Amino acid sequence: MxxxxxxxxxxxxxxxxxxxxxxxxxxxxxxxxxxxxxxxxxxxxxxxxxxxxxxxxxxxxxxxxxxxxxxxxxxxxxxxxxxxxxxxxxxxxxxxxxxxxxxxxxxxxxxxxxxxxxxxxxxxxxxxxxxxxxxxxxxxxxxxxxxxxxxxxxxxxxxxxxxxxxxxxxxxxxxxxxxxxxxxxxxxxxxxxxxxxxxxxxxxxxxxxxxxxxxxxxxxxxxxxxxxxxxxxxxxxxxxxxxxxxxxxxxxxxxxxxxxxxxxxxxxxxDVGCWDALHAMTPHDGDGNAVGGDVLAIDTRNCLLRSDGPTIAAIGVSDLIVVASGNHVLVLPRGRSQDVKRIVAALNATRS
The missing domain is CATH 3.90.550.10 (Spore Coat Polysaccharide Biosynthesis Protein SpsA; Chain A)
Incomplete structure (x- = not known):
C-alpha cells in the first residue's frame, strides 16, 4: 500500500x-x-x-x-x-x-x-x-x-x-x-x-x-x-x-x-520576500498603484501604499513604497525593499 x-x-x-x-x-x-x-x-x-x-x-x-x-x-x-x-x-x-x-x-x-x-x-x-x-x-x-x-x-x-x-x-x-x-x-x-x-x-x-x-x-x-x-x-x-x-x-x-x-x-x-514582490503580484489601479487599507492617492503612480491603521495620503509621488502599521511607517523607493532588513537590524541594535 x-x-x-x-x-x-x-x-x-x-x-x-x-x-x-x-x-x-x-x-x-x-x-x-x-x-x-x-x-x-x-x-x-x-x-x-x-x-x-x-x-x-x-x-x-x-x-x-x-x-x-x-x-x-x-x-x-x-x-x-x-x-x-x-x-x-x-x-x-x-x-x-x-x-x-x-x-x-x-x-x-x-x-x-x-x-x-x-x-x-x-x-x-x-x-x-x-x-x-x-x-x-x-x-x-x-x-x-x-x-x-x-x-x-x-x-x-x-x-x-x-x-x-x-x-x-x-x-x-x-x-x-x-x-x-x-x-x-x-x-x-x-x-x-x-x-x-x-x-x-x-x-x-x-x-x-x-x-x-x-x-x-x-x-x-x-x-x-x-x-x-x-x-x-x-x-x-x-x-x-x-x-x-x-x-x-x-x-x-x-x-x-x-x-x-x-x-x-x-x-x-x-516567496513574497519583499515589498517589491508584493507590489508586482497585487492588482494595480489605473496608475499602477497597489493599495491596501485606508489609502488616498492623488496624482500618484507606480507606488505600493498599504496600511492596517492610519490613513496614508499621497499626492504627486511615484515609485515609492509606503507602509504604515501600528506606530511604524516605512518609506523607501521601489527597488530597494531588500534593504528593509537593514532597518530592522538598526532598530534592534538601538533597543539592545
Whole structure:
C-alpha cells in the first residue's frame, strides 16, 4: 500500500523583510497579504485532498502556537502534529523534528515553507506526482522554480541529466548570484530558482543527516526524546534543540548528498520576500498603484501604499513604497525593499 504524503509546513520564520507589518509577534505567514486567507492557511489548503495527503505536521514557534491552531481551524484543517520549536535553528533541524515524528519511516514528507504563493496548483500537484517514484527509491527531491527574471535574491539550481519524465539530477546548487551571474544563468538556460520546497522520505532524510550533519540529527533526536507532548502538540526539549547548529537543509544535506533530484516546474510561485514582490503580484489601479487599507492617492503612480491603521495620503509621488502599521511607517523607493532588513537590524541594535 502506498503511504499518503505528509505535508510538513515550516512556520518558524520571522519575515523581517516585510516590516513593519510582519513582526516577531505576527510574522508574514500569519497575515493575509495576497488573498482573504493568511499565507499559512493558503499553504495548508494546497494539500487538502485527503485521498493524496495526510493531515499536516506544522513546525512553528512556541509563541505562535495558538494563532497557528486557530488559523488552521478556520479553514477546517486540524494538524496531525504541531511541533513547537523553543527557538529557530533554520530548516535542517526543523525538518529533522518532523521526520523523527513520522509514524512510518518510509513516509514521504512534502516540506513547504508557510509563506509562499503558488497560483497554479495543478502544476504543483503534477510535479509532486512525477517526483514520488524517485522519493520511494530514496532520492531527495527539490522543486526548481522556472526562472523568468535575473533575480539576485534567490539561490539557483543547475539542472543536470534527465532521470525520467520531468525529473533530473541536480548538477549543482548556486548561491545567490550578483546581477551579472543571474543574467548569465538566465541566458544559458538549464537553471531554476531554488524555492525551498522538498519531497523526501523521512528515513532517507534522517540517513542523509547521519552522513552529512550528525550533530543536527543528534540534537534533534535528544530534543524529541526529552521533549513533552500535550495532545497534538510536541514541545522538543529546549536545551537539547539549541545545541543543534543553525543550518539550512540546503547546506546540511542537499549540497552534500549524492541522490539529489530536481523537478523543474512553472507554478506561479513567489516567496513574497519583499515589498517589491508584493507590489508586482497585487492588482494595480489605473496608475499602477497597489493599495491596501485606508489609502488616498492623488496624482500618484507606480507606488505600493498599504496600511492596517492610519490613513496614508499621497499626492504627486511615484515609485515609492509606503507602509504604515501600528506606530511604524516605512518609506523607501521601489527597488530597494531588500534593504528593509537593514532597518530592522538598526532598530534592534538601538533597543539592545
Amino acid at each position: 502506498t503511504l499518503p504524503i505528509t505535508p510538513v509546513i515550516l512556520s518558524g520564520g520571522a519575515g523581517t523583510r516585510l516590516w513593519p507589518m510582519s513582526r516577531a509577534e505576527r510574522p508574514k505567514q500569519l497575515m493575509a497579504l495576497t488573498a482573504a486567507q493568511t499565507m499559512l492557511q493558503l499553504t495548508a489548503l494546497r494539500t487538502g485532498d485527503a485521498a493524496r495527503f495526510a493531515r499536516p505536521v506544522v513546525v512553528a514557534s512556541r509563541a505562535h502556537a495558538d494563532m497557528v491552531e486557530q488559523q488552521l481551524e478556520q479553514v477546517g484543517i486540524r494538524p496531525a502534529l504541531l511541533i513547537l520549536e523553543p527557538a529557530g535553528r533554520d530548516t535542517a533541524p526543523a525538518i529533522a523534528l518532523a521526520a523523527l515524528a513520522a509514524a512510518d519511516p518510509e513516509t514521504p514528507l512534502l516540506v513547504m515553507p508557510s509563506d509562499h504563493v503558488i497560483d497554479d496548483l495543478p502544476a504543483f500537484h503534477a510535479a509532486i506526482a512525477r517526483a514520488l517514484p524517485y522519493v520511494a527509491d530514496r532520492w531527495l527531491v527539490t522543486f526548481g522554480i522556472a526562472a523568468d527574471a535575473p533575480e539576485t535574491g534567490y539561490g539557483y539550481i543547475a539542472v543536470g541529466d534527465a532521470l525520467g519524465d520531468g525529473v533530473h539530477r541536480v548538477a549543482r546548487f548556486v548561491e545567490k548570484p550578483d546581477r551579472a551571474g543571474a543574467e548569465a544563468m538566465l541566458a544559458a538556460g538549464g537553471h531554476a530558482w531554488n524555492g525551498g520546497i522538498f519531497l523526501l522520505r523521512a528515513d532517507a532524510y534522517l540517513d542523509a543527516l547521519a552522513a552529512h550533519a550528525p550533530d543536527i540529527l543528534a540534537a534533534a533526536r535528544t530534543a524529541m526524546a526529552r521533549g513533552e507532548r500535550a495532545g497534538d502538540r510536541i514541545y522538543p526539549n529546549g536545551e537539547a534543540f539549541m545545541a543543534s547548529p543553525a543550518r539550512s537543509i540546503d547546506y546540511a544535506v542537499m549540497e552534500q548528498a549524492d541522490r539529489i533530484a530536481v523537478v523543474p516546474v512553472a507554478m506561479g510561485w513567489s
